[in-house]
Amino acid sequence: MAHSLLADTPGHIDLLLGNEAIVRGAVEAGLQVATCYPGTPSSEVPDTLFRLSPEAGYSFEYSVNEKVALEVAGGATLAGAMTLCTMKHVGVNVAADPLMTLCYTGTPGGLLLLSADDPGCHSSQNEQDNRYYARLACMPVLEPTTAQEAKDMTRDGLLLSKKHGAPFMLRTTTRVNHLRGPVEFGPAPAPGKPDGFQRNPSKFVPIPAFSRPMHVALLERLEALRQEAENSPYNTVTGNGPLGIVCSSISRAYVADALTQSGLTDKVRVLGLGFSHPLPETLCLDFLSGVSKVLVVEELEPILENDLRALAQKNALNVEILGKNVLPRCNEFTVTMVEDAIRTLTGDPAPVRNACQPAALPMRPPNLCAGCPHRGTYFAARKVFGDDAIYSSDIGCYTLGLLPPLQAADFLLCMGSSISAGGGAALASGKAVVAFIGDSTYFHSGLTGVANAVFNKHNVLIVVLDNRTTAMTGHQPHPGVDKTILGDNESRLDIEASVRGLGVTEVREVNPFNQKKTQAALEELKAMKGVRVLIAKEPCPLFTRRVYKKVAPQVAYVAESCTGRFECLDTLACPAMYRDGDRAAVNPILCNGCMLCLQVCGHIKAKKRGS
Template identity: 75%
Template structure:
């Protein structure tokens, strides 16, 4: 039976994640190619395409990184294919090089870039506002606020992109990606075949002589798109009050709830922008002329606020425009926060914002899973190096090795940086440097760092944590995986051979759950100099259970002979451990039988699961 998202019929209403709604919208537009590098909060979009790909009429790939994903998407679009490329907000930094050039060349088949921003840093290292990329590259920007809009804007954005032969930025945030709401389906056409490539070097080869007129055409497209924004159904003005409120993106949803909560609808005139860039200047100007002041509600940067300030100044409007002096430039908004702004404008009493987590509840920090092979690798490295080394970390679930008692992350910059930044650290101090990188991140952007390290003869030990999957973002495949949920990877790239090909001569491979051999390998590599690599290979237990269908045959427990000091809690801290009186114990439901603790504490025995 075909997946409901593949239904060709319109009219039905389904309860969907915002990310699932984006998938349906792309299908309704006639999507032909989908590329991505997974990253929360965008991951459910490509993952859904991946699951339905055997029955869909589109081509899909998990690319090695975001730059590659956008380059593949750009090539497909320049060859006439309607294309969607997805990534999280920091991934756009990686893809920025092709993005700005594709804005010059244009994308005849249509190309939408999904940038999933993360206000509040729920799963990211920063809160950057990627609406700036729309301004920087000269791209139209759509900002949905509901699941229905996510579907409709994905569809209409792709069609608009194809019409104007320009890349389009669909900017979502975590709350839009992960909300769930009713979505009415439209009809889904047969996408047919891409139109094919039409040779035109002056359009697609941006040497300086061609790039200059390309820029002129880009500026002309921006003005044509501005006219589209003026007439877009996603841009509306409603209400009759004398105080104006301008809002874009998910802030429109907070505003709608705040208006309902306060009952102040008659006090405000509201301009909502879903097609937020290029700014519909005539609409915005008419709006500002009709009110006494404007309050701008937008998460993160004051982008819309500054646009309106410039427009007002150029047209000689004398009115107050406020935004970031009333609402914070960081983090997510809440309904109470926005409602307080509304109340304050009309002289009503404001209310204290409730904390998301009541103070009396204990915090639950993220942790490496029970049985995670990364814990075993870190434990062995700490035994060998202790605090005498500098530990360079990278992006992945293994970043949680930063937490005590492992404490194996001294600095972190971005994906792939553990090798390069580790080389810099080795140049600047006399301590040994141990860099950690995951298998997916190694293929994402570790290869270039390793090549540079070998070329420059840096003194660094690279530990590649190979758990056979892209664990942090949802167990997506990468070039080095053996198995996926759709079967065997017939084109697997071998990490050890890749390291050899880059010139590394000292390579060791271990199963980190074998602590004796892992420590021996680390001790051997510690005594060497130059670039050397330890590959710690053992599947993520969740991936192993899901894909390999493996279930650990044993479960460990702490015997009654426990000394009562419970050292394992202080040194290993597996989340399956708990304290029972003065002794350590193991929850058999959480334990996956990795047997690491048997190698750590002599007081632990084992018994068969269920006995």
């Protein structure tokens, strides 16, 4: 029996996560190829596609990075396949090169790019607004507000992309990706076979002589898509009054709640833009002409605000436009924040609110999981290098080594940057540099850093933290894993072999839970110059339980002889350990049996789990 997300059951209503709704929309469009690089808040989309792939009619892959994912998707759509490519917002930075050119060549089979933006930096190093990318690339944008719209816009974005031969961006935010709501299904036809490749070099090979007319054709497509936006059911006008609100994405939900909460619904007209780019200028002009003052509600950048200001100025409209002068340019909005901005628009006084004073709670800084092998690697590195080295970090679980007592992250730029930036820091400072990079990140964009370091003779120690999975985003596979939730990886790439193939001669491999050998290997590599690599290899304990179906056979406990010096807590910061009066203690439920603490303090012992 087919999974409910694959079933052809029009009219059925299910309660779906926003990301699950996106999968259903792709299925309803007749998805044939899906590619991705996982990244929160987008990860549940490819993970769901991956789980469904054995019984679905589409091809799916976890690509090594976002650029490769979009290039594979681009090749698939040029060969006539209806294609979905998913990534988080910073992934579009990596994919920007092929993205700009795909907008020139067009997408005959249809291509939808999911850009999952992250206002508030819930799980990201920045909160960039990728609507700018869409304008840079002359790319149409759909912005869902509800789970139902996430499904419908995914379906319609793919179908419109195929109709016009133009890639579409589905721009979501964390709230949309992770909300849950009722979704009514439409028909889900079998995907069929791709249309096939139609050879046309003048359209698909962007040498300068061809690129110039391609750019003209791109602008003509964008104007044709503007008419689609003018007539789109995702662009709506509601309410009455001399005052107006223009909103998009999740801000449409904030506005609806704020108007209901404040009782100001009858005082304003609301233009909600779901198909937000190209801007439906006729619809917007008609709206602006009917109001005296407008509030633009959009998270992050004033993109709609600036578009509307330009439109009003060009058409000599006498309308006051409010936006980022009453709403912030960073972080997520709240209903109360939007309500106060609407009251600025209407002139109604803000109500007196009783400030909620939550109970004082202890701080919970982010920490590596109990039994995480990265803790052993960091502990050993600090023992060997202390504060004498510069620690170059990267994107992944291991970034959590930032805080005391481990303190193994001095700077971080982006995915794969630790090796390249570490080489630059060594070049400029003359100090020892230890560059940490995860196994998935190594395949994502670390290989080029290694090649560059070898070629330019950088003096850097690279530590590959190989926990056998892409841990932080949900245990997705990468080329170096030996097992996934769907079985063995028969095409596993060996990290040590690849490092040596790139020209590194000094390579060591250790289990970071064996502190004696790990510290000895680090001491040996510390005494050398040039590019050298330590591979710290031990599976993530959560992945071990989930995929290998293994549970550690023993746990740690603190003996009665504990002297209360708390060296184990102060140097390891393992969340399974805690203070129990004047002694240390171990929570046997949280303990993963890594026994790293036994190597730090002689008062900690091991016992069989459950005894």
